[in-house]
Amino acid sequence: MESLTSEQRDQWSTDGYLHLRGVLSPDEVEFFNQELDRVRLLPGYEPGKAQLGHYEWMDTSKSTDADGFMDRRDLLNYGQHFLDLIDRPGLFDLLVDIMGPHIMLSMTQAIVRPSTDTFPGYTHTDGGEGLREIRVSETSPPLAMKAMYLLSDVAGEDAGAFTVFPGSHLRTFPWRRDEPPTPHSPGAVQLPGTAGDCYLFSHSLWHGPSPNYSGKARKTLLYNYAQMFIRSYDHEITPEVTGQLTPRQRRLLGDLGYGFRPGSYFYVPPDQEELIYQDNRGSSGWTGPSIVDQSG
Template sequence: MLANTTRALTEVQREQWAVDGYLQLEGALSPAEVDFFSKQIDRVRTQPGYEPAPSRLPRGHYAWVDHADPNPEAFMDRRDLLNYHQAFIDLIDRPRVFDLILDLMGPYIQFSMSQAIVRASTETFPGYTHTDGGEAQRAIRVTETSRPLAVKVMYLLTDVTEPDSGNFTIFPGSHLRPFPERAERIPNPHMPGAVPLLGKAGDAYVFPHAIWHGPSPNRSGKARKTILYNYCQMFMRPYDFGTPYATLFERCTARQRRLLGDLGHDFRPGDFFYAPEDQVALMTGTA
């Protein structure tokens, strides 16, 4: 279904991606890693960083804040995690997961965004459904035989084994059809066709920008913690940084540097459209 792939995907996964529009990976993180990243998220919320600012900025924009609510069970939405710990950098091209990303997207990709979301348990949050990438990207979909424009990996740091636990909820197959624009038709997590995914801490979901998705209500009595990493084609703008992420380069491998915008030379017209000659070898690890 996807041509010129590295064959990391099984045939079952290829079919699920083409038809349903998502994958679920069991045990993408080990129990020790789940515990480590969960504690890191608790630490991150006490430090400065980028958070939503709905009273000051439009939807989808983030502002620099001193800290989030220090309660580890409270809501948090923190962007740009890579500076907080080396482990967040190394998660960019984690083996097995990144192999699938390469197989789905091809080698001409970059890292775009890192995000930690904690969904508090509450009776007031109804959940919501959306697509990624803003209004313009919502209108762009690809066929089942095309490379995706942008793909996210969501790592579960908590068990989500019952509905209404802040589940990642999707409409299977919706990546191939338009998202409703009329207010009275906007999908929600409890509409027919919505599927709340169940999973264990350490599982991961892989999904494209165009699939209809979002969190369901969380009435489980405990917060749902997740880490999300976004990858996009090189010709697109990253979300977290406007120029190559040079402040991190000394802490990165050659492949990670490339994913963060290091093309090995100063900018010239055509960069990020026509890749360096070693792009394929660097991404696939054969350089």
């Protein structure tokens, strides 16, 4: 399997994120952009009137504006190509190099951030207030992290950039509920990017979208991973998707190879490392080039 270069390892440890360039090919970027336009018209989990961070099953068939806001969860049933991204060759190797092999997929999400002057951006850690207070050391694998695939070019200030506070995953961050940090608070870095790039970042890193005044929507796909004992925030594997998954993908979705028993996930199954480290290239249908060219 591929592993981080020493430069990438240093950046991950110090900054809490990596910017990988050209992970998706231009054809794949176009394809996934069209997929997001298609998925938007299908019912699915979207934010509604539920508590912050909770999603409701919505009939979205009337939301035809392809550049309007979308925050869709549970992508795996929308097609094989969403399954294939679970352990994208090349990228997944780096993820395992960062997290170790005892992991599972914890969430999938597609976000469209429209150009608008009504959204000021949003800055947070993932995993909520709990994980915000837990900062593993720079020599430890993270408890949880995200791969965020950029499907749009992002250039300039306040164009919907992924915005980070480098190193904030390691230190006490001065946040107040009544005056939360913003994409313009001291230390914020708006990351420009090209469609096809992927950002890897720790859940403990303060981050979020900048406002988007660019005149065009910014689209992304997000795949989250967690140490297996943390488990998934999404649904269990559904009958529709199980048949199309490789053994490694099944394991990443929480199939331990036996029926659940109290204590399952406490220890990983004995074949965990064998499954995670195996090269699935042939079986996932992947035919593209291997990545990775990373720069800060």
